Amino acid sequence: MDSNQNNVSGARGRPRSNEVHRNILDTTLYLLAEVGVEKLSIEMVAQRAGVGKASIYRRWANKEALIVDALEQIKPEFNMPSQGNLNGDLYELASHFVQRMNTPLGKQMLSLLISTLAGSSQISEAFWENHSLPKTKEISSIIDRYRQNERLSEDANVDLAADLMIGFIMYQLLFKPPTEDLDSSLKQGIEMIVKGIRKPD
């Protein structure tokens, strides 16, 4: 996803400055948070970063590529340690994701992602295959691990449960105003989902 194709092998001439690279990305991120995606301009980034426009276009093909790359940086990784119980693990996952994304920048990243997916079914398909689906599998494998301990139904569709959870998190994140208390509803939502795949008892 990065474009720093920099002097890989038989490079001649002055190599690209990593400092400049970082500077541009950081400034972009900063301005993204300050003025939003719509009003961000390359000229603005260049000036605030004290950098020539050419140094930006040398690294990224256009404004979109830069923004995507800048936002890419704040993408959360979840390799959470197990809590020993399903609800705990899922909550840990959700909570970590929410903490990372429940910021102006995080929301902008998500909304940009969504509008990108909405704009091209091709990208949509690729993203689903390479990101969404693996993430779903990751979550559903966690759930699967607790199949016996938590007395889940034999025929419980864990993938569906994962989707349900991701959708719930996204919805809370994107639609609920920042003032609302996400944490407790996250807990409750997870509880309900887990109950939905548990044996009737």
Added chain:
Amino acid sequence: MDSNQNNVSGARGRPRSNEVHRNILDTTLYLLAEVGVEKLSIEMVAQRAGVGKASIYRRWANKEALIVDALEQIKPEFNMPSQGNLNGDLYELASHFVQRMNTPLGKQMLSLLISTLAGSSQISEAFWENHSLPKTKEISSIIDRYRQNERLSEDANVDLAADLMIGFIMYQLLFKPPTEDLDSSLKQGIEMIVKGIRKPD
């Protein structure tokens, strides 16, 4: 949400043409579907609609306002007839919403809405209060109606179940590529949610 503030009472001068108004909105919607939000220009709309730019700016303050207003038109209303059982009613609701929004235009509307909400916590709050919350209540009141018939838990948090469902639908809509089969996963998801609020039996 509409800007056609004319002829209200003691109007003087030539009244604004409703034909022109419709023409602009329709053309906007058409072009939105054809070229997407990013590449839509007012000049394009004016030319294709056979209308002066002034006639657009007389009604809408800027490009964003026009786009929002145009997309507003395809907002789905759900006053579905009852099917006699909870799963059926919820599915009807979800299915109707999905049918309306599972189009390029519908997705663009949603993604625009999301990026707007992401951009301003003030708008976010207002939208939550005036649209999301009422919608949630509408759904949870439907669920509530079946509390006895469907043997739901006494302490079942129906609002939460509604949120779970809306989130699930949105996620399916926005992240799943158009090729996937939404309908069956919709059915299954609803089933799981309903199970999550049903008495253990």
Added chain:
Amino acid sequence: MDSNQNNVSGARGRPRSNEVHRNILDTTLYLLAEVGVEKLSIEMVAQRAGVGKASIYRRWANKEALIVDALEQIKPEFNMPSQGNLNGDLYELASHFVQRMNTPLGKQMLSLLISTLAGSSQISEAFWENHSLPKTKEISSIIDRYRQNERLSEDANVDLAADLMIGFIMYQLLFKPPTEDLDSSLKQGIEMIVKGIRKPD
């Protein structure tokens, strides 16, 4: 030159208001003095005159016609009484013209006239035939009257003398800043011209 073609004979309906007509012309003249030709707009005139734009366009074909008509009003007529000597008569003529035109409005009128003449050789020709030439003749006939009394050369080209005088006046008017003393140089200039057509003594 006026366009008030108003209900001359078998008029039907409401007759055009002379009050409106005057109002428009006066306002135009007032605004011409206030903001200048370049920045004058019909919308401005209509609003300040408390008149609909249609009422203006009903009377004048376009902005230029209105401006020309408005400025036409301040055109000086010179039917001056004779002073009994050539210098006196010519000075009276010049002085009267200068007094009328040595105002912001008068200068604007002249400069508008000049730019009109510069823009079309057809208009230029017509104006020369219908205005300049007759005026020249008028002046030269005044000079001619004094041929004997003032001992002018038999072969003196009085038409040329008239042109010389008009040109001199125009130049003083249009190029000399308002602060300069026009009157005395007018007197001197006339003296010199008269000397140029007088017998060597």
Added chain:
Amino acid sequence: MDSNQNNVSGARGRPRSNEVHRNILDTTLYLLAEVGVEKLSIEMVAQRAGVGKASIYRRWANKEALIVDALEQIKPEFNMPSQGNLNGDLYELASHFVQRMNTPLGKQMLSLLISTLAGSSQISEAFWENHSLPKTKEISSIIDRYRQNERLSEDANVDLAADLMIGFIMYQLLFKPPTEDLDSSLKQGIEMIVKGIRKPD
């Protein structure tokens, strides 16, 4: 009067292209002659010159400034060689000026100048001080050189004679239609002026 303020000393960034500068001015002049001052548009100039609008507005603050600068270029300089006699020298001067200005462009320049002077007494004053007066002095010094040779009156007001001549030329230029024969009336006018300042003999 020129706005090509670039590369003066510590210039940074790409320097402004002189080719572009010339191109714009030439195109402006060409279009000025083709369509006239009133109908000239910046967009037209940009398109015809194959230039972005920004490149024009980078150099000139607005349309007027560009037009003034373009017309400035055709301003005549008169450093004529002496003919050995007053009439000849003056005719040479006048003829040269007339030849340069007796074109659509020249007339437009003069009429634009006049309307500018009419619009602001401040500009009028400055122009008088910096252009008209020096020009007058230039001419009157030429006349003065012949004071003895041509037997001019001791008290002849040579400045006035110069004004008389300039006014005459302007008048012929601006009011006489292009079809008329300027040259011979120029000669005659000069003759009359010279006679007006010569000793009675």
Added chain:
DNA sequence: ACGTAACCGAGACGGTACGTCAGGTCTTATC
């Protein structure tokens, strides 16, 4: 050690679209 190719900041380049304003026409309701 040194030439040179690719870098750097700055900013001009040809474009496109913005939102505004005015020109001249057309459409209301009112007089």
Added chain:
DNA sequence: GATAAGACCTGACGTACCGTCTCGGTTACGT
């Protein structure tokens, strides 16, 4: 049918960015 108001289409205004190109100047490699 004239009037005041104001909407209509057209098209230019001057501004802001886009992505590219061109300066003078600066590295750091490869010879």
